Structure formats: structure tokens, C-alpha cells
Amino acid sequence: MNTVTIVIETLTTGTGFNIFYQNMGQLFYLFTKKPGKYLEVRNKQIPDNVTVVEVDTTNEKTVYTKIKDLGLKPSAIFSLSDGFVEIACRVACNFGCVANDPELIALCRNKQALRDRLQKMGVKTPEHYLLPAKLTDTYKNYPYIVKPNSGTGSMGVLIAHDFAELKQCHACLKPQHSEILIEEFLLGPLISNEVFVSEGKVLDLGLTSRVLSDFPYFVEEGYSFPMDIGPNKDEVFQTSKQILEKLGYQHGPVHIEYILTAKGPVLVEINPRLAGGPIGNMLLYCLQENIYQSICQEYLTGKRATKFNLQAGHGMAVVSVFATEEGILAGLELNLAKKYPGVVKIEVLKVISDKLTLAHDYSGEVLRVYAIGKTSEEAYYRALAAKNAVKIQLK
Missing domain, CATH: 3.30.470.20 (ATP-grasp fold, B domain)
Structure with missing residues (x-):
């Protein structure tokens, strides 16, 4: 074990520890604010190649100081958890490790700012607005989706069919979120394009179908991979590719969500990380290449990915x-x-x-x-x- 890889939080939904199990020849440090949120930690099933470090992972300076205090010389630093990707990028840059531009990651996590940028690029996204602190009954095209501007994991995503429900959604989200987004409700199924970027080259992994729960919530209850949507498949990937190239994205997995409307795919959001939930396991089974080994290789500046192939x-x-x-x-x-x-x-x-x-x-x-x-x-x-x-x- 010649390299030290620091993972600043991983997924808590079952596939987070795959990054360790699929790279047993490497030494990892898992930095986490709450070790007990991981089932593997609670069950004392931590792989031998992982050292768990409890630290405030919401604070960039604290993470940097902890690495110094431990005397670590990291070869790679990254995160698989949406809320920590930006901090991981900033810390990685401080140690001279491979990383995306932290400002680009911050843009991807700000739904309003990202959509404003994409619309200027000519990309179709839902119409959207930030809700004011005091609501007025000026919204006419119900229903609307109401969500935190920087939320993740379907947390706080609601639907409002009229002004009364909009006020209820606003009251529910306001105590926890400083910015609340209201967006056009698009008719059509939700899918995601899983891609991998290696030194700026955008590679297609495939499409995932995503089945949502009953209203008013939008919890993902089912997934399947690889999904075939006919002629629209290439349009979706070409859109993903052009966007990431124009934004200057350089490294690692990206999870991009679309609604398949009657007029074609509409981009909903870009997540600068490996898809959450069980999708990592699905990629592991359906691809000829090992996605978790590819992630480590990308950030360790070792072997670069050139193509991903589906298993027939x-x-x-x-x-x-x-x-x-x-x-x-x-x-x-x-x-x-x-x-x-x-x-x-x-x-x-x-x-x-x-x-x-x-x-x-x-x-x-x-x-x-x-x-x-x-x-x-x-x-x-x-x-x-x-x-x-x-x-x-x-x-």
C-alpha cells in the first residue's frame, strides 16, 4: 500500500463502502463527522484497508488541519457524497492532488445558478425562480415543484397544486433552508445519464430509469440499468457531453438527470459525483470496467479511463x-x-x-x-x- 487516499464522506445508502472493497490494495482514510451514520461502522464491518477518522467534514480548515496533524501525505482526496464534494475539491487543491475546479462544483450544487448558466448556453431546463421570504399569489402555472436550492437525495422535494399548498411547502422548508426554488412541473419520466470524465474526456456509461413515489414526495423507489430510450439516447449523451466540456469539467463520475417530455429530454440537474442509492452496484454488474477502480485511478493520476463497455x-x-x-x-x-x-x-x-x-x-x-x-x-x-x-x- 504505497498511496494514501482520503475519502471525505461517502454514500450512506448501501454502496458507499464499495470504493474501499473494490480497491483492497490501497490505503484509505474515511473522514466523517458522524461515523455512526454508516451501517458498516455500526456493525463493525470496516475493511482492513480503511481507517475511520472523526472530524468536522463541513469545515474545510478543520479537515486540512486534521490531515496535517495525522502526518498524512495524501495521493488523492475526493468525496462520493454530494454535500462534501466541494470541500473535498478545495482540500485536494491545497495538497496538490487531482481535483475539479471547486467553483465549478459550487455552481453544480446551486440549482438556480446552474440553470441560469445552462439556459444561456441554450440548454433546455425547467423554468425556475427563487421564492421570496414573503409569498404573494402571483404564480399561475400550477402545479410547481418546490425544493431546496442546494438540496440532495430527494430531501425536501414537494409538489404544490395551488397557492395554499405552495404556502405549506414554503413553511415546511423555510426553517432548514435559506433558499427555496420553485420550478416548472414537467410531464414525463425521470432518467439519469451516468457519465465519467477522464482528463476532460467525457465517457458515456449509460442511462438509468428512476421510478418515483406517489405525490407529494419524490422519493426514488425503483431503478434499472442500462435503459434503452431509442433515438433520444444519443441526444441525451451528446447534451451531457457538450455541457460538461463547455463547463470545463475534468475528472470523475457525474450523474445528470433529465425528464423525458413529449418535446424531448429536459435537463433537471447535474450532480458532480457518482450516482447515489444502488446505482454504483448496478454499474459494477453491468459494465465490463470496474467503476470504483476507475474513480481511484482517475484521482491517483494513474491509469486513465478511455472507454466503458456494457456487458452483453x-x-x-x-x-x-x-x-x-x-x-x-x-x-x-x-x-x-x-x-x-x-x-x-x-x-x-x-x-x-x-x-x-x-x-x-x-x-x-x-x-x-x-x-x-x-x-x-x-x-x-x-x-x-x-x-x-x-x-x-x-x-
């Missing part, structure tokens, strides 16, 4: 399972679900005695059913069928 006949889908009522988790009955055709994994995200919440955001997710098939559609039907056999016991 490999489709994967994941369906999330949420509690239908709040309570304390007492047990799970999974034996029948595991016997369904194509089911390869049931990933449990909670432990006994955890408090379960409803499907208002990803934090209420109890488990995921993974299924494979010759196509992503076949895999999705299999996962959906097996989901019905899961039983959650509460106390």
Missing part, C-alpha cells in the same frame, strides 16, 4: 422497500423474496430497533431488492415481484 445480456434493477407505517423495526421476513427468479441480493439498510419512518425521503428506506435479467426491463419486473414477498415486522 446484463441488466440489473433495484426496488426499494419502505415501511407502510412508522414504528420500531422488530424483524424482517425475506426468505420467500430471496427465492424469486433473478433475485441476487437483498440489501438491508436498517438494524433491529431502528426507528422506521415513511417514504418521505431516502432515510425511510428499509431495504433493497436487487434482480438481474437479460434486459433491464426483465430485471425490474423480477425485483418488483419479489418486493411483494417482503414482510416488515414492527413493534
Whole structure:
């Protein structure tokens, strides 16, 4: 282990520790403000190549000082968690490590500023406005999406069908968020384009379908990869490629979301990181190349990615399972679900005695059913069928 890689927070939704398991020959330090938020830490299942360091990861200076105090000489510094990518880039720049421009990352995380920039570039995005502190009944084209301007993980994303609901959304979000965005409600399914940028070269990984929960929330409850949308597929990737090239994006995975409207794809947001949820596992299964090894190689300035290829006949889908009522988790009955055709994994995200919440955001997710098939559609039907056999016991 000749290199030291610092990961400033990773994903908490099941795939975050893949970066460590898929690179066992490297030495990692996981910097985290709350070690207990990771299931692997709570279950004492930390890989041998990982040292967990508790530090305030929301403070750039504190992270920098901790690295110095530990006497580390990092070869790479990055984050897989949306809220920490910018800080990781700034710290990486301070140590001379490979990194994207921190100001570009800040732009990507500011939904209003990013969309303003994209619209000037001629890119189709939803119409949007920042809500004023005091609302007036001047909005006419209901329904609207209401969300934090810098939110992530479907947290706080709501729908307002009229002014009364808009006021309710505003009152709900205002205590936690200084800027609240209202945007045009677009008709069409949500998809994402997973791409990887290596020294400025934009490489296509594929498209992911994303199934959302019932209104008023927008929790992602199902995924399948790779998705085939016919002629629009190339249009989506070319849009992603041109945008990232014009913005000057240089390194690592990017997750770009689109709504497939009747008039064509409309870009919703750009996330400067690997997609969250189970998508990392799906890429790991469906691509010939190892996405997690590619991430490390990119930031370690080692072997560069040149192309990603899909495995023929490999489709994967994941369906999330949420509690239908709040309570304390007492047990799970999974034996029948595991016997369904194509089911390869049931990933449990909670432990006994955890408090379960409803499907208002990803934090209420109890488990995921993974299924494979010759196509992503076949895999999705299999996962959906097996989901019905899961039983959650509460106390």
C-alpha cells in the first residue's frame, strides 16, 4: 500500500463502502463527522484497508488541519457524497492532488445558478425562480415543484397544486433552508445519464430509469440499468457531453438527470459525483470496467479511463422497500423474496430497533431488492415481484 487516499464522506445508502472493497490494495482514510451514520461502522464491518477518522467534514480548515496533524501525505482526496464534494475539491487543491475546479462544483450544487448558466448556453431546463421570504399569489402555472436550492437525495422535494399548498411547502422548508426554488412541473419520466470524465474526456456509461413515489414526495423507489430510450439516447449523451466540456469539467463520475417530455429530454440537474442509492452496484454488474477502480485511478493520476463497455445480456434493477407505517423495526421476513427468479441480493439498510419512518425521503428506506435479467426491463419486473414477498415486522 504505497498511496494514501482520503475519502471525505461517502454514500450512506448501501454502496458507499464499495470504493474501499473494490480497491483492497490501497490505503484509505474515511473522514466523517458522524461515523455512526454508516451501517458498516455500526456493525463493525470496516475493511482492513480503511481507517475511520472523526472530524468536522463541513469545515474545510478543520479537515486540512486534521490531515496535517495525522502526518498524512495524501495521493488523492475526493468525496462520493454530494454535500462534501466541494470541500473535498478545495482540500485536494491545497495538497496538490487531482481535483475539479471547486467553483465549478459550487455552481453544480446551486440549482438556480446552474440553470441560469445552462439556459444561456441554450440548454433546455425547467423554468425556475427563487421564492421570496414573503409569498404573494402571483404564480399561475400550477402545479410547481418546490425544493431546496442546494438540496440532495430527494430531501425536501414537494409538489404544490395551488397557492395554499405552495404556502405549506414554503413553511415546511423555510426553517432548514435559506433558499427555496420553485420550478416548472414537467410531464414525463425521470432518467439519469451516468457519465465519467477522464482528463476532460467525457465517457458515456449509460442511462438509468428512476421510478418515483406517489405525490407529494419524490422519493426514488425503483431503478434499472442500462435503459434503452431509442433515438433520444444519443441526444441525451451528446447534451451531457457538450455541457460538461463547455463547463470545463475534468475528472470523475457525474450523474445528470433529465425528464423525458413529449418535446424531448429536459435537463433537471447535474450532480458532480457518482450516482447515489444502488446505482454504483448496478454499474459494477453491468459494465465490463470496474467503476470504483476507475474513480481511484482517475484521482491517483494513474491509469486513465478511455472507454466503458456494457456487458452483453446484463441488466440489473433495484426496488426499494419502505415501511407502510412508522414504528420500531422488530424483524424482517425475506426468505420467500430471496427465492424469486433473478433475485441476487437483498440489501438491508436498517438494524433491529431502528426507528422506521415513511417514504418521505431516502432515510425511510428499509431495504433493497436487487434482480438481474437479460434486459433491464426483465430485471425490474423480477425485483418488483419479489418486493411483494417482503414482510416488515414492527413493534
